[in-house]
Amino acid sequence: MKIAVTSQGKELASQVDPRFGRAPYILVVDIDTMNFEALDNSGNAGAFKGAGIQAATMVHDKGAEVVMTGYCGPKAFATLQAAEIKVVSDIAGTVADAIEKFKSGSVTYTTSANADAHW
Amino acid sequence: MIISVASGKGGTGKTTVSTNLAVSIDREVKLFDCDVEEPNAHLFLNPEFENSTPVFTFVPKIDADRCNGCGKCAEICRFNALAVLGKKVLVFPELCHSCEGCRDICPEDAVEEDARELGVIDSGHRNGIFFVQGCMRIGEAMSPPLIRHVRSYARPEDLVIIDAPPGTSCPAINAMKGTDFVLMVTEPTPFGLHDLKLAVEAVKVLNIPCGLVVNRSDIGDRQLWDYAVQEGLPILLEIPFDRSIAEIYSRGQLLVEEVPSWRPIFARLYDAIVDTIETRRSIQ
Numbered sequence: 004m005k006i007a008v009t010s011q012g013k014e015l016a017s018q019v020d021p022r023f024g025r026a027p028y029i030l031v032v033d034i035d036t037m038n039f040e041a042l043d044n045s046g047n048a049g050a051f052k053g054a055g056i057q058a059a060t061m062v063h064d065k066g067a068e069v070v071m072t073g074y075c076g077p078k079a080f081a082t083l084q085a086a087e088i089k090v091v092s093d094i095a096g097t098v099a100d101a102i103e104k105f106k107s108g109s110v111t112y113t114t115s116a117n118a119d120a121h122w
Numbered sequence: 123m124i125i126s127v128a129s130g131k132g133g134t135g136k137t138t139v140s141t142n143l144a145v146s147i148d149r150e151v152k153l154f155d156c157d158v159e160e161p162n163a164h165l166f167l168n169p170e171f172e173n174s175t176p177v178f179t180f181v182p183k184i185d186a187d188r189c190n191g192c193g194k195c196a197e198i199c200r201f202n203a204l205a206v207l208g209k210k211v212l213v214f215p216e217l218c219h220s221c222e223g224c225r226d227i228c229p230e231d232a233v234e235e236d237a238r239e240l241g242v243i244d245s246g247h248r249n250g251i252f253f254v255q256g257c258m259r260i261g262e263a264m265s266p267p268l269i270r271h272v273r274s275y276a277r278p279e280d281l282v283i284i285d286a287p288p289g290t291s292c293p294a295i296n297a298m299k300g301t302d303f304v305l306m307v308t309e310p311t312p313f314g315l316h317d318l319k320l321a322v323e324a325v326k327v328l329n330i331p332c333g334l335v336v337n338r339s340d341i342g343d344r345q346l347w348d349y350a351v352q353e354g355l356p357i358l359l360e361i362p363f364d365r366s367i368a369e370i371y372s373r374g375q376l377l378v379e380e381v382p383s384w385r386p387i388f389a390r391l392y393d394a395i396v397d398t399i400e401t402r403r404s405i406q
C-alpha cells in the first residue's frame with residue numbers, strides 16, 4: 004500500500020511540509036517495503052491557483068491510497084475525494100514519523116478540508 | 123473617442139469626475155461604469171434603466187460516456203481548472219478562464235459547453251446620456267470579461283466615458299486599454315502620489331495620453347505638482363476641498379447640477395482633454 008506525505012525534502016528523514024499543494028516534495032512511500040519515490044512538486048507549488056488540484060492528480064497517478072499532510076484546502080480535498088484517496092491532516096515531524104504513526108493505526112481520516120482556498 | 127477615468131487607488135473622487143464630466147459635455151455621451159466590483163456611478167446619474175442582461179462565459183462540461191481519461195484537457199489547461207483521475211474528470215468552473223483549449227484538444231469530443239454567470243449588464247438613459255454598467259456576480263473572481271462586455275456597447279463614432287476600476291491590476295488595464303485618453307484622478311497626499319506613479323507607469327506601457335485631475339487640491343503637499351512637471355503630465359483640473367462638495371457627493375447628487383458654476387469648468391475639462399490628444403497627435 005502506498006502513502007503520499009508532503010515533505011520539505013527528498014528523504015524519509017525530511018520534515019513534513021504542512022502545505023499540501025505548495026510543498027516542495029511529495030514522498031510516495033510503499034509502507035510494506037519502505038521503498039519510496041520523491042515527487043518534485045515545485046512546478047505545482049508555484050502555481051497561482053489550483054496547486055492542490057495538480058498535486059492531488061499527481062498523487063493519484065502514482066497510486067497512493069492515503070495522503071498525509073498538514074493542511075488541505077477545499078479544491079485539493081475535493082480532488083482527492085473524487086480519486087478515492089483518504090486524507091490524514093495535522094501531521095508534523097518527519098516523513099518517517101508520519102509513516103510510523105500510520106502503521107501504528109493511530110490516525111483519523113479527515114472528512115473535510117481544514118484550510119481555506121489558496122493554501 | 124473614448125476617455126477613461128482612472129485612479130491609482132479607490133476613494134479619490136473618480137466617479138465624481140466621470141459623472142460630472144459626462145453630464146457637462148454638450149453632445150451625446152455614453153457613460154460606462156466598468157468598476158464592476160463596485161459600480162456606483164448610477165447613484166449620481168440616476169438613469170432610467172431599461173435593460174438588464176446576465177452575461178455568461180464558457181466553462182467545460184465533460185461527457186463521461188465519451189471521455190477516455192487521456193488527460194489531455196487537464197494538461198493543456200494553464201489554470202488548473204481540470205483534474206483527470208482515471209476516467210473521472212473534475213471541473214473547477216471558478217478557476218476556468220474560458221480559453222476553450224480543453225474543448226479544442228479533446229480527441230473524443232467529450233468537452234461540452236456549460237456556462238458560468240459573470241454578472242449582469244444594466245443599461246438605460248438619462249437625458250442625453252446612454253449609461254451602461256457591469257455588475258459582477260457575488261463570488262465571481264474574474265472581472266475582465268465582464269468589463270469587455272460593457273465596452274462592447276461602444277461604436278466607433280461614439281463619445282464614451284469609462285469609469286475604470288481603481289488600481290493597476292488586470293481589471294483596470296482592461297478598462298483603459300485601447301482608449302484615447304486616460305484622465306487620472308488623484309489626491310496630493312504621499313499615498314495618493316505613490317499609487318498615482320504606479321498607475322501612470324501602467325498607462326505609459328499602454329501608450330495612451332494622460333492628464334490629471336487633482337481632487338482636494340488644497341490638502342497635502344506640493345510633491346504631486348513637482349512630479350507632474352517632471353513627467354510632463356498636464357493638470358487639467360483642480361478641485362479644492364470644500365465641505366459643500368462632500369455633502370453633495372454624500373447625498374448622491376451631481377456637483378454641476380447643485381452648483382451650476384461647475385458645469386462650464388467640467389465642459390472646459392473636456393475641451394482640455396481634446397486639446398491634449400490633438401497636441402500629442404501632432405507631435406507624433
Ligand code: SF4
Pocket residue numbers: 184188189190191192193194195196206211227228229230231232233
Ligand atoms: S481530453 Fe477529452 S477524452 Fe481526454 S480526459 Fe479530457 S475530456 Fe476525457
Ligand code: SF4
Pocket residue numbers: 180181182195198199200201202203204217218219220221222223224225
Ligand atoms: S476553457 Fe481553458 S481555462 Fe477553462 S477549463 Fe478549458 S482549458 Fe482550462
